[in-house]
Amino acid sequence: MILNYGDVGPITMKQKCSKCDMQAIFFRKYSGEKLCKNCFSGSILQKTSKTISKYKMIKRGNDVAVAVSGGKDSLVLLHILNKISRKLDFNIKAITIDEGIKGYRDEALQIAHTFCKQLKIEHHVYSYKKLFKLTLEDALDLRKSKMSACSICGTLRRRAIDIAAKDINHNIVATAHNLDDQIQTFIINMISGDVNKIGFMHPDSTTNRIKPFSEIYESEIVFFAYINNIPFQSEPCPHMNEGIRTQIREFVNMLEKEHTGIKNNLLKSILKISNTTKKLYGKEKKMCINCGNLCSNDICSVCSVRSQITKT
Numbered sequence: 001m002i003l004n005y006g007d008v009g010p011i012t013m014k015q016k017c018s019k020c021d022m023q024a025i026f027f028r029k030y031s032g033e034k035l036c037k038n039c040f041s042g043s044i045l046q047k048t049s050k051t052i053s054k055y056k057m058i059k060r061g062n063d064v065a066v067a068v069s070g071g072k073d074s075l076v077l078l079h080i081l082n083k084i085s086r087k088l089d090f091n092i093k094a095i096t097i098d099e100g101i102k103g104y105r106d107e108a109l110q111i112a113h114t115f116c117k118q119l120k121i122e123h124h125v126y127s128y129k130k131l132f133k134l135t136l137e138d139a140l141d142l143r144k145s146k147m148s149a150c151s152i153c154g155t156l157r158r159r160a161i162d163i164a165a166k167d168i169n170h171n172i173v174a175t176a177h178n179l180d181d182q183i184q185t186f187i188i189n190m191i192s193g194d195v196n197k198i199g200f201m202h203p204d205s206t207t208n209r210i211k212p213f214s215e216i217y218e219s220e221i222v223f224f225a226y227i228n229n230i231p232f233q234s235e236p237c238p239h240m241n242e243g244i245r246t247q248i249r250e251f252v253n254m255l256e257k258e259h260t261g262i263k264n265n266l267l268k269s270i271l272k273i274s275n276t277t278k279k280l281y282g283k284e285k286k287m288c289i290n291c292g293n294l295c296s297n298d299i300c301s302v303c304s305v306r307s308q309i310t311k312t
Helices: 037-054 072-088 105-119 128-132 136-142 149-167 179-192 218-227 245-258 262-281 301-309
Strands: 026-028 033-035 063-067 091-098 123-127 172-174
Touching: 033 037, 037 072, 037 218, 063 072, 063 149, 072 091, 072 105, 072 218, 091 105, 091 128, 091 149, 105 123, 123 128, 123 149, 128 136, 128 149, 136 149, 149 172, 149 301, 179 218, 179 245, 179 262, 245 262
Parallel strands: 063 091, 063 172, 091 123
Antiparallel strands: 026 033
């Protein structure tokens, strides 16, 4: 039997795990490790714990709101943080944002609800419709600018998550952005010339937002979900191809396939650039003149998006 998954290489079931005598099911190409189910799962748990500790993301007694979409990354994050919380003694609740995408979001909401119930974790759902008086579909129907669905949705979702965390009195927000997401976001910011955003990509740059998966490959999270029977919505968002992220993902995956470990090297460079960029171009936060929320310009991103949706 041969397994070939994402950024891993082919491995036969006859090979033994690099850490124990069990049969290996996963080959981590960039490190050369062959891992069995238990050792692979343990390595993801250990990597997450190490990232949390290295960047001092969570302290004992903290209240952490975990952003759960119903996709693979967020449900694996909830699963792992639930385990870590018992050792580090912090509290977690799950929050899900309903963008109002017909025929897509309903399945994810049900998966998230069922999984939270299984883990006995309190789950709260907040909708664009309630928070912003319109769904994503409404916003797309109204838009008259060239803004992509991803740009509109991402901006509204970040604000919605902040509102949700504040509403349940949780001072830290954990999102499931992985190493691949970090690289893609960096390239998008470079292409758009948004230097200021690059300055806030480093884990040390964040105050209440943490990314425990920021040093883990997306393919490894998918594999973790698969071998640990974690359910997740596999159907992609119907609007995902409006933005450039999909093309960037495919390009970086191609580079990783041809040059093993390039993603890890890219992340190291991004962290260095992020630190330097923040020192040179970092802006102090101020209050949005429209809504009063903290932002780096006179008008916050949410108010800017609302304005551009109906811009002629």
